[in-house]
Amino acid sequence: MSEKKLNWKKHFLIFLLTSMIFGSGFLLSNFLLEKKIVQLTNLQQDLIIDILSLETQFSLLTQTPCGNLNEPDFTEQLRKIAQELSLIGNRLGEKNLDFLRFKKYYSILEIKNWLLLEKAAKDCKIDLVSIIYFYSDEKECPKCQDQQFVLNYIGEKYPFLRIYSFDYNLELSALRSLKSIYSLTKELPIIIINNKTYYGFLNKKELEEILNKYAAANSNKETTTSTDEQRNTK
């Protein structure tokens, strides 16, 4: 029986070692999360500096500095922030206060970016179509995740598209104003394309049809403008 006897001391030490390894898994995960949060903060800071710098240029020159406008860079920065934010949201939970703070900050950056690009697009004659998309969690809006996926897909296919996603329930005065400007009712998902509001899920085909209309309208406008310009030159 002596060899069979349970060595409680050894089991206790193994238990401690297991707990340490187990704990280190959590610590490593938290360390990586902290790094992600720092990364996200830096990204947001970079973007706000770029936006503020451009806004200041707007004010100084009293016109849009089209030569200095690096629009794809802004969009890429926003995309990266969205990805980091999504990772952090998955880890911290959608209701975590830190995450909500980051989300609000991101939403403000999106609105600022949207306003800036709307103005730049007009002044610098860039063909951009903005989509404002309101979503909510799965309980409230089961189709929102699919809608986001379709929008991402469409965004990849149509380079002139700029998509801004907002959580409908996020407590933010700027968002409240945006909702009141478009007199939105809570029928999610909501998509606003060039000031026209669409309620409910739009599939790939429906979205493409809408966007093709805008693309056709833009190209007609371009043709008309260039013909006018030619006439004026003559």
Add this chain to the structure above:
Amino acid sequence: MLIIEILVYFSIFLGLYFALFVFNLFLENQKGVYKKPKIKNFPTVALIVPCYNEAENIEKTLNSLLNLDYPKEKLEIIVIDDGSTDDTFLKAQIFEKKDKRIKVFTKKNGGKYTALNLGLKKTNAPFIGSMDADSHLDPQALKKVMKFFENPEIKAVSGTVKVREVKNIIEGIQYLEYLISAYWKKFFSMIGGLQVASGAFSVFRKEVFKILGHYQDPYNCLAEDLEITFRLQQKNFKIAQALDAFVYTRAPSNFKSLFRQRSLRWYKGFLLTLKDYLGLLNIKKHGNLSFLLYATLVGVFASLILSSYTLWRAINFCWERVNQLFLTGFDFPYFFSLFWDKNFFNFKITPLFILGNICLIFFLIQLSIAKKLCFDKKPLKVAIFSFIFLYGYLNVLWWGTAIISILKEKITKFYV
């Protein structure tokens, strides 16, 4: 969801604990793994080979026994034909005529344990071994086993079972399973915790049967080896495992036969037999053995949790991908481009992912130790990959169906 996550983390904790427990045993006992004393006078051993419809295998099995490096006059080979309907008996008789060491008997079919019991009656050798008719012994295996009996306290020694051939994934998975199991069993035996002296090849002192009685298989699960081991353990008899005494067995090569072997024989047999020997779960009396039996039972629960969780995640993942394929109108280039996006698998920073990887590392360490200790050189990359991804699910299926089968029988008995 929170309860499921707690259970998943708890299962991972248990898995890590067990891996560290085995690893600690290895570090403490690695020097005494192989027995080295040279024996001048080997004792007489009778090897009983029960067979039922083994015409295909009996010749190879008997040849492997005749090729054993063991003094000829000290070896008896007793073939018991358990009422085969094929040529097993005739083929065995040809061997009997060729070699004096072989004695062949036939009887009415009654199950493996009855054949073993007849074999016990037909010999007076002080050491009695049992051997599966579809297995081959390594020429040195018997000598290596007998070295352990130099210690008079050791009453039984189990050989190390290896899968003979690997032709497909099913056999590959079993090959790895047998390797890891051999490594575990070796170190468990060193702390008195061996749960089964393998029926494929084990040797006992004759006195064991005088004290404990003959082989039994009350549930007809071919679990006579487990049952006799539990009886040995109940008496606190020492059982050793000879890690370098190899017996090569033919593993089930398809899913159906593997399922039958595990669900309806091994695991069902384990649960039913354990029910008869509940005293073995008394930690005060049986210490390490009880701990390991509890570990087996809790392990079943933990693997059920982990497999269900990962399966649910995998199904969810696949369903999402199929849905996405529909949403893009089957735009395959875009769909596949998503897999190259480094953010696609966005679970990389969760503790679960990190702990899962730690467990995987522990598994690979254990596998490499097992391979080294069993002198195994097969690369088996596909088998390792399949083992990691499939074994957990297969294990749950086998245990699950074994439990269901027992419950079903109980319910039927209750109503009848």
